[in-house]
Amino acid sequence: VRLSDNKPGQLSNYRGRIVVLEFWATWCGPCQEAMARLQTYSEKYPEWKDKVILLTASVDERKEDAMTRLKAKDWFKSHNVWVETEGIKAYRINAIPTVYIIDKEGKIAAADAFLDITEVVNRLLSE
Numbered sequence: 001v002r003l004s005d006n007k008p009g010q011l012s013n014y015r016g017r018i019v020v021l022e023f024w025a026t027w028c029g030p031c032q033e034a035m036a037r038l039q040t041y042s043e044k045y046p047e048w049k050d051k052v053i054l055l056t057a058s059v060d061e062r063k064e065d066a067m068t069r070l071k072a073k074d075w076f077k078s079h080n081v082w083v084e085t086e087g088i089k090a091y092r093i094n095a096i097p098t099v100y101i102i103d104k105e106g107k108i109a110a111a112d113a114f115l116d117i118t119e120v121v122n123r124l125l126s127e
Contacts, residue, residue: 001063001081001082001083001084002079002080002081003058003063003066003067003070003080003081003082004079004080006063009081011055011102011106012106014053014055014102015104015105015106016104017050017051017052017053017104018051018052018053018101018102018103018104018109018121018124018125019052019053019055019100019101019102020038020041020052020053020054020055020099020100020101020117020121021055021056021057021091021099021100021101021102022034022035022038022054022055022056022057022078022097022098022099023056023057023059023083023088023091023093023096023097023098023099023100024056024057024058024059024096024097025058025059025060025066025096026058026060026065026066026068026069027060028096028097030096030097031096031097032073034097034099034114035056035073035075035097036073036075038054038056038075038077038078038117039075039077039078040077041054041077041117041118042054042077043077044118045118045121047125048121048125051125052121052125053079054077054078054079055078055079055080055081056075056078056079056080056081057081057082057083057087058080058081058082058083059083059087059088059093059096060082063082066080066082095113096113097113097114098111098112098113099111099112099113099114099115099117101115101117101120101121101124103124104124109124
């Protein structure tokens with residue numbers, strides 16, 4: 001569910017672009033740093049514009065908790081969604097933060113709790 005308008009969204013809508021998908025929660029300490037860092041990428045890497053989607057997926061029990069945190073921190077330089085239990089299971093999320101980087105063809109290029117996002121994205125852009 002997109003937190004901007006409370007409507008369902010699909011990952012396939014971003015095909016043709018690299019997707020950085022960060023799973024996080026308001027109660028996760030390391031997630032706060034990861035989310036804050038993610039918000040800086042659009043300014044640090046202007047060459048990513050229109051080529052890379054920064055997508056965050058809250059795994060909080062209530063989407064209202066995620067929205068409250070996003071507003072408090074002004075974390076709107078990313079596309080923000082809330083996923084229910086089936087989303088957590090589909091991506092085999094066992095710990096957070098967890099990052100998936102999905103290539104232009106929709107294939108998982110990298111996944112880990114702590115990835116060097118910039119290195120992976122820049123490598124994919126140069127291919």
